[in-house]
Amino acid sequence: MTAIEISNVQKRYKALQALGGVSLKIEEGEFFGLLGPNGAGKTTLISIIAGLIRADAGGVKIHGHDVVSDFRAARRKLGVVPQELVFDPFFTVRETLRLQSGYFGLGNNDKWIDEVMEELGLANKADTNMRALSGGMKRRVLVAQALVHKPPVIVLDEPTAGVDVELRQTLWQFITRLNREGHTIVLTTHYLEEAQAMCKRVAMLKLGKVVALDTMSQLIRRISGSQLVLHLPHNTLPEELVPLLNHPPEDNKYSLRINDYAEVEGILARLRQGGISIDEMQLQQADLEDIFLQIMDENIV
Numbered sequence: 311m312t313a314i315e316i317s318n319v320q321k322r323y324k325a326l327q328a329l330g331g332v333s334l335k336i337e338e339g340e341f342f343g344l345l346g347p348n349g350a351g352k353t354t355l356i357s358i359i360a361g362l363i364r365a366d367a368g369g370v371k372i373h374g375h376d377v378v379s380d381f382r383a384a385r386r387k388l389g390v391v392p393q394e395l396v397f398d399p400f401f402t403v404r405e406t407l408r409l410q411s412g413y414f415g416l417g418n419n420d421k422w423i424d425e426v427m428e429e430l431g432l433a434n435k436a437d438t439n440m441r442a443l444s445g446g447m448k449r450r451v452l453v454a455q456a457l458v459h460k461p462p463v464i465v466l467d468e469p470t471a472g473v474d475v476e477l478r479q480t481l482w483q484f485i486t487r488l489n490r491e492g493h494t495i496v497l498t499t500h501y502l503e504e505a506q507a508m509c510k511r512v513a514m515l516k517l518g519k520v521v522a523l524d525t526m527s528q529l530i531r532r533i534s535g536s537q538l539v540l541h542l543p544h545n546t547l548p549e550e551l552v553p554l555l556n557h558p559p560e561d562n563k564y565s566l567r568i569n570d571y572a573e574v575e576g577i578l579a580r581l582r583q584g585g586i587s588i589d590e591m592q593l594q595q596a597d598l599e600d601i602f603l604q605i606m607d608e609n610i611v
């Protein structure tokens with residue numbers, strides 16, 4: 311079954327085309343990453359999925375339910391952890407979660423609420439007022455709120471932005487468990503390491519368009535196996551090696567694509583011929599960050 315089906319979604323804010331025809335199918339049980347630089351349109355897309363704003367054209371279905379014409383059914387299938395913290399400060403944590411349960415018509419939900427609070431390290435704050443919680447604790451409540459109706463599809467918009475290591479670990483343990491139990495997870499994050507560790511498949515958005523869509527392993531394979539990073543503070547790279555660059559040099563560090571280790575010899579010989587001294591050299595496996603930078607630079611699809 312398709313968990314989220316996004317068909318040619320378009321959204322414009324006056325002159326700005328925030329989403330220019332996005333289509334994606336995310337299957338049930340996937341751990342999917344939605345990546346892109348600031349302003350790429352991730353939050354806009356998530357808001358449309360959550361039924362918070364309307365697309366100008368195209369549509370979204372959650373487990374087959376249209377998010378506009380069949381809003382209630384679609385919303386029941388979906389839990390969204392938003393970026394921003396908005397709460398009623400006068401309720402306690404438990405009251406906040408009970409209210410949210412009530413919104414979904416779940417009267418007697420305390421067993422699950424207790425479990426969610428336990429998993430997210432909120433149990434000892436259950437009777438604390440929201441206004442007395444630290445930012446990190448509030449963020450935990452935001453996650454708990456999204457999960458209160460045990461939605462089969464969970465969307466997390468930058469859930470770990472500015473949170474401490476402990477919460478990050480607690481959150482990922484719980485989310486991984488939910489994914490193992492069959493929940494579909496969609497994640498946006500600026501931390502590419504996190505996406506690489508968690509997501510099996512990713513879409514990369516740029517200026518409101520999908521510029522890459524692949525499994526993590528295929529994407530990583532797309533950039534040849536490894537890269538040679540050379541720090542050349544006193545020279546520039548010889549002209550003939552420039553085509554090997556993964557992306558423009560940063561701080562005199564040149565990242566060269568290599569297909570097998572034998573190529574390293576040739577590169578070093580060429581530098582020696584040119585009398586170029588190497589300050590530092592590293593051989594690295596390509597990672598998501600390299601691919602991300604390359605795709606954002608070249609816009610290859």
Ligand SMILES: Nc1ncnc2c1ncn2[C@@H]1O[C@H](COP(=O)(O)OP(=O)(O)OP(=O)(O)O)[C@@H](O)[C@H]1O
Nearest residue numbers: 323324326328346347348349350351352353354355
């Ligand atoms: N309500 C709005 N009115 C006008 N422009 C908006 C509105 N919301 C978003 N935009 C613009 O639409 C574009 C996409 O924004 P969006 O927040 O979806 O990007 P994003 O990928 O989530 O970025 P970030 O990583 O910074 O959260 C941006 O150029 C943004 O300035």
